[in-house]
Amino acid sequence: GQNIDQPTEMTATEGAIVQINCTYQTSGFNGLFWYQQHAGEAPTFLSYNVLDGLEEKGRCSSVLSRSTGYSYLLLKELQMKDSASYLCAVITGDYKLSFGAGTTVTVRA
């Protein structure tokens, strides 16, 4: 089976930075996605990494280290609307997407 681990919950202050870690042990690797999901809504795409290194888009950055099976998502200048669940997902060797259980981030004023 696939093993994708991320913290269950995190709390951060408005205007600050939060880093959400994800470790994975999967049968094959073809890329890693981060999705955002607000309560009661569908997941939406945030970022994609397939090679080691940094991907940046607006206030969101993601880093991948394939050799260690590790990624993190960095959210900067946090806003109240960033309160949501953040899902780490790996495309495995058979090209299926396997998700972690998600990290619920609460942004406080």
Add this chain to the structure above:
Amino acid sequence: IAGITQAPTSQILAAGRRMTLRCTQDMRHNAMYWYRQDLGLGLRLIHYSNTAGTTGKGEVPDGYSVSRANTDDFPLTLASAVPSQTSVYFCASSPDNYNEQFFGPGTRLTVL
């Protein structure tokens, strides 16, 4: 239609009944997927289709069936619903099986 839609939005179903969840996309994506999302377990893949006319089993396929007669539609059928199938069901599509997936709004299903 814009994007990916699901119907119904929510449903309460008696155990033993047959139910089909509908999913339609207008983006001409080749690949489509069905997931269920349960508290603490994250999204789990039920069935998928890499292209029209083909389907495959995901992580939790038992009790579910799918068909992919054309590019746009990917219905999920519960032949005889059981309470453990109470969940939120998300349909998704992607241009190919290694691209970003786009998710529908979800169907909240309760089996009593």
